[in-house]
Amino acid sequence: MKPVIGITMGDAAGVGPEIIVKALAHQETYDLCKPVVIGDSSILERAINILGYSFKVNIVKAVQEAKFKHGVIDIVDLNLFESNLEFGKVSAQSGAAAFKFLEKAVQLAKDKEIAAICTAPLNKEAMHLGGYKYPGHTEILADLTDTKDYSMMLSSPKLKVIHLTTHVGLRKAIDLIDPERTYKVIQLAYETLRNAGMLNPRIAVCGINPHAGENGLFGMGEEEEKLQPAIEKAAAEGVNVTGPYPADTLFFRAVRGDFDIVVACYHDQGHVPIKVLGLEEGVNITVGLNGGIIRTSVDHGTAFDIAGKGIADERSMLAALTSAAELAPKEVKK
Template sequence: MKPVIGITMGDASGIGPEIIVKALQSAQVYEQCKPVVIGDYKILERARNIVQADVKIHKISQLSEALFQHGTIDCVDLDLLLEDLPFGQVSSEAGNAAFQFIKKAVELAQAKEIHAICTAPLNKEALHKGGHLYPGHTEILAELTGTEDYSMLLSSPNLKVIHLTTHVGLIKAIEMINPERTYTVIKLAHETLTRAGKIRPSIAVCGINPHAGENGLFGNGEEEEKLIPGIEKAKAEGINVTGPYPADTLFFRAVRGDFDIVVACYHDQGHGPIKVLGLEEGVNITVGLKGGIIRTSVDHGTAFDIAGKNIADERSMLAAIRDAIELAPKDLQ
């Protein structure tokens, strides 16, 4: 069976609607999944006209009405926005709507009507103006699903990286790493890839210090204190994990195919290699959400400056849909 992928429209004043319509012109997408947009019919119809797409927008109120046919874009219409919503402007209406699209997607995922969520970008200022005081998608999804232990996973065609810490300074990041967090993220990586159909995924943990500490030569024993106990605990449960490895060679080995996923210790350690491989192919994924919900996202913002001009690039959206298909839990399909 093809997984049903729920695509949320994001901030309607940005490029989200355009890149969704552009991406869903692809016959290959429909060969691999059943996509459905969760958003606003009027805005999606406007985007169709802007990009001059040879498709029809099919307004539905529930998924049983979806056609899932190439040439027709099914849209669960929440009808929250005016057709003449200005492009490139922060508005409370668009911010609230972006939140409601996510909320509806979570409800559909919890009801097992969709198998993964793929998000177009939202604008944080607009989100706050709309009365929803979250830093972004991840925190919204965590609260709506009642999840405490989750992680950011970045994906490109030849590399997957999951993070122990993300948006904190380097000193704070090292302070935050502990054996339990190391174990938890290793387990999240294992469970995510296993549910996606990967048999005994190979997980490699990156060291904190140069040369992974080189037996105490660099650092203050962080690998031995913070990483190795978590690795050993996961190994004892039968998880195929090794490390810690030096960062300067590990990512090369992972891209070569030696490992299925790398556990990075902090933001730049994981983000740098992914972005060197190509911004247009990078996908941001939230894993560990309760119910096995997978969320993928484009790796760019709302691009207010080019919204409505038919120049937005849909490749990151196509990559996000691709990863949603790949990681959608097979036991739900």
């Protein structure tokens, strides 16, 4: 069975509505999943008009009313925009709406109406103006699902990375890493790839210091204190995990095919290799959410500078939908 994927519109002043419509213009999207948009129908219709498509908009009160038919875009309409929204502008209205779209998607996922969530980008400044003080999607999802142990995973065709820490400064990131967190993220990587059908995922842990500390030559023993105990514990339980490895060679080896996923220690260590490989194909995945909720997202921002011009690239949205379909449980309410 094809899973039902809820697609949140993100910041309506950005490119989110356009890349959603462009992604739903591909027949292969409907071959992979049953997509339903969670957003505002007037914004969706505006995007359809800008792009010159003749799609019909099917407003549904419940996901069960959706048609899931190419050429008809199903939408759970929250009807939050009373006036024409200006493109490319930070506004409290669009920021608050982006939060409400995601909040509705989480409720649908909890109720098993949708099997996974795929998010278009939001704007943090706009969301803060709208009264929601979160660093980003991941933290919102963790709060809405009452989840404490979660992680950000980035995926591209050649590389998968999962993070020990994300949106904190480098000094704080190193302080936050401990054997318990490292062990938990290794387990999240293992469980996520296993659920996606990979029987024995090969997991590699990246070192914190240059050359992974080189036996105490660099750093203050962080690898031995913060990483090694967790690697040994998981390995003793049958997880195929090794490391820590020097970052300057590990990502090359992973892209070559030596490993299925890399555990990165901090934000830029994991993000840079993925983005060098191509922004268009990168997918941001939140793993470990309570209830087994899967969330994928484009790996780019709202692109206010090109919003409303119809030129935004939908490839990252297509990749995010593909990942959502692959990782989502296949049984939901009918």
